[in-house]
Amino acid sequence: MLVDSHCHLDFPELAENLPQILALMQENGVAYALCVGVNLENLPRILTLAEAHAQLFASVGVHPDNETAAEPDVDALLQLAAHPKVVAIGETGLDYYWHKDQPEWQRQRFRQHIAAARSCGKPLIVHTRNSAADTLRLLREEGADRVGGVMHCFTEDWEIASAALDLGFYISLSGIVTFKNALVLKDVARRVPLDRLLVETDSPYLAPVPYRGKINQPGYVRHVAEEIARLRDIPLDELATATTDNFFRLFKAAKRV
Template sequence: MLIDSHCHLDRLKAAPDQQSLRDILAQAKSRGVDYFLCVNVRQQGFASMRDKMAEFDQVFLSAGVHPLDVQEGLNRVELNEFVKDPKVVAIGETGLDYFYANETKALQQSCFEEQIALAVEVNKPLIIHTRDAREDTINFLKNGHADKVGGVLHCFTESWEMAKAAIDLGFYISVSGIATFKNAGELRTVMRKVPKDRLLVETDSPYLAPVPHRGKENQPAYVRDVAEFIAELRGESYEELAEYTTNNFFNLFSDAAKLVGR
């Protein structure tokens, strides 16, 4: 069994209606992908995402504001209500992105602080996006006592030093299809070093389709390709990696584990 630990099912162009989404999840199931974490990026889009995923018991949710969407605002009162939904197992996607939006740096930081505080308050792990903000990301997590709840640095593309700092705070490292790209040598070196009990796999669907699907819209079924590639890279069997990344997911997202009776 595999879990796509980070996807945006509500953003799939290939799933404009419920039946097409059912088909996509069934295709993923046929490749051994049993569960999915559908990640919120815009607070204004949470309700529609929640409603679209309501029929799928195998789909968990997060609630939060992405650093590239902070200009649309963060309503803490409303977010507090969203996280009461039993399918919401994490806070995020939150974090810092100075590569694409350095001009909103201060606003990103304040929204990040608020969401770390919320995660600690409601005892849910964080889903972190970080780009060109290594030192600040780790410092905000430390200062906000994020080690109390842990979380994951998703779609990881940073250095081993940052990965190690996050792991030391109780965080997990998630790898996407980027690791299969030709120019991902440094990332592959990092992925060989991440301990078994701290690794997750994801698609970040509909973005970043792995080889051999480059150029297509990414889909949750393709997490199988990511997992097979990483297993070979690390000198492990696919079955071994699938088992421990699944266990890692449920260890991190304990509310998801409760929902499925683990």
């Protein structure tokens, strides 16, 4: 059994084919998926999905590069996070790829999310792109180690992974780990402790080999898991059991069915 720890089933590319997507999840042994929020405006449609399907969970947050989204404050995040199917705060973090001026509004938004996570006791889903040093700095400064979380779609090197692990965070790997030239990430996949590892698709983006370049979906997380199991020289079943147990250990509000 596998869990896709990060996907966006509410995005149009996936929402319009939901029955087929859920069927492929079942065929590939993907028993659960976490549908991650990127803004507050579209959270209702994520909650509708999670309420209708026992195998789906939700998170609440505003993506760091979503400049025009309604700005969340701690109280708003806490109110939304009280929903029983919301298991995490995020995705949040920093993204300097699109915002090369490294804006303070991103850092302030990140601080609001960390404060909300600490208040409600639900873990963080952290996005970092071209911003690893600042991301780790803010996590430390705001006491994120008290609540923990996951560095989602991890693309950094072992030094950054190790620093995140020291803060109590998990490392989640996406389809990028299946790419032939992702040698640094393959090294990370071998070295992360098995009890701190998650797998994800970040669908509809970043489809793994052999679907690279196509629309991604949660059922394809099996290919991510197969590649990591190969890199670690362990059976797929062992990797699947560990990452599933890790998911439910981290996201304590998520209930197995």
